[in-house]
Amino acid sequence: MAETRIPTVIADDVHIVYRVNGAAGGKGSATAALSRMVGRGKGEPRGVRKVHAVRGVSFTAYRGEAIGLIGTNGSGKSTLLRAIAGLLPTESGKVYTDGQPSLLGVNAALMGDLTGERNVILGGLAMGMSREEIRERYQDIVDFSGINEKGDFITLPMRTYSSGMGARLRFSIAAAKNHDVLMIDEALATGDRKFQIRSEERIRELRKEAGTVFLVTHSNKSIKDTCDRVLWLEKGELLMDGPTDEVLKAYERETGK
Numbered sequence: 001m002a003e004t005r006i007p008t009v010i011a012d013d014v015h016i017v018y019r020v021n022g023a024a025g026g027k028g029s030a031t032a033a034l035s036r037m038v039g040r041g042k043g044e045p046r047g048v049r050k051v052h053a054v055r056g057v058s059f060t061a062y063r064g065e066a067i068g069l070i071g072t073n074g075s076g077k078s079t080l081l082r083a084i085a086g087l088l089p090t091e092s093g094k095v096y097t098d099g100q101p102s103l104l105g106v107n108a109a110l111m112g113d114l115t116g117e118r119n120v121i122l123g124g125l126a127m128g129m130s131r132e133e134i135r136e137r138y139q140d141i142v143d144f145s146g147i148n149e150k151g152d153f154i155t156l157p158m159r160t161y162s163s164g165m166g167a168r169l170r171f172s173i174a175a176a177k178n179h180d181v182l183m184i185d186e187a188l189a190t191g192d193r194k195f196q197i198r199s200e201e202r203i204r205e206l207r208k209e210a211g212t213v214f215l216v217t218h219s220n221k222s223i224k225d226t227c228d229r230v231l232w233l234e235k236g237e238l239l240m241d242g243p244t245d246e247v248l249k250a251y252e253r254e255t256g257k
């Protein structure tokens with residue numbers, strides 16, 4: 001056997017269901033009339049629609065792995081990551097994680113009205129860094145983001161940034177710390193090529209520092225360049241879990257991408 005591998009995330013038959021209030025068809029609609037006639041599902045209150053977004057997904061992730069998540073729009077990738085981060089409850093099944101995973105999404109909670117500078121401090125504190133550590137790494141974070149390459153943007157409110165600039169700053173803040181489990185949701189997509197290359201380099205470093213990285217992206221190239229393993233989700237189900245080359249080949253054959 002190979003050396004012992006240390007699991008960081010275990011998903012065991014995970015199901016995730018969203019409940020959407022007031023999403024049923026209007027009172028007079030045919031579907032509403034039909035559901036009145038046939039009666040609703042067991043115990044579901046009126047007007048609540050269920051979306052079964054993740055269906056029976058199981059896998060184990062290990063230290064030092066970078067795992068890509070692929071699948072067409074709406075296949076459940078972001079939902080699965082949010083559940084692993086503990087932001088969504090599972091309907092059934094369990095997620096076990098080693099430590100607190102950090103989810104870096106395009107919507108990571110920074111404050112638009114505060115300057116980039118303030119957000120670096122806020123984000124650092126939110127990740128559990130001390131003021132001292134933040135002060136030490138501040139310049140590196142700003143340099144990595146490249147926000148100041150075209151002028152003094154870091155002292156402007158974040159709402160004045162383009163979506164690419166915002167995503168770059170969020171990634172730079174998150175990447176300033178070593179994470180046991182770091183999950184990146186499409187954050188690289190909005191950066192330009194130069195920034196993507198820098199981020200991919202950083203992802204490789206984070207892996208080496210014994211963490212596990214999950215990457216959701218529609219860029220097969222980013223996945224190829226950073227991940228050694230890929231999970232392919234479709235309609236909430238795990239279609240394939242294997243080495244990057246194999247899974248991407250099958251995915252490209254299926255989707256023509």
Ligand SMILES: Nc1ncnc2c1ncn2[C@@H]1O[C@H](COP(=O)(O)OP(=O)(O)OP(=O)(O)O)[C@@H](O)[C@H]1O
Pocket residue numbers: 018019020051052053071072073074075076077078079080
């Ligand atoms: N907050 C929500 N409430 C209800 N349904 C949701 C919610 N978020 C996502 N869904 C549904 O869950 C399913 C999976 O969505 P999810 O965002 O996880 O897919 P995805 O694979 O990340 O898609 P994309 O590639 O487009 O980002 C979709 O059918 C979507 O409509």
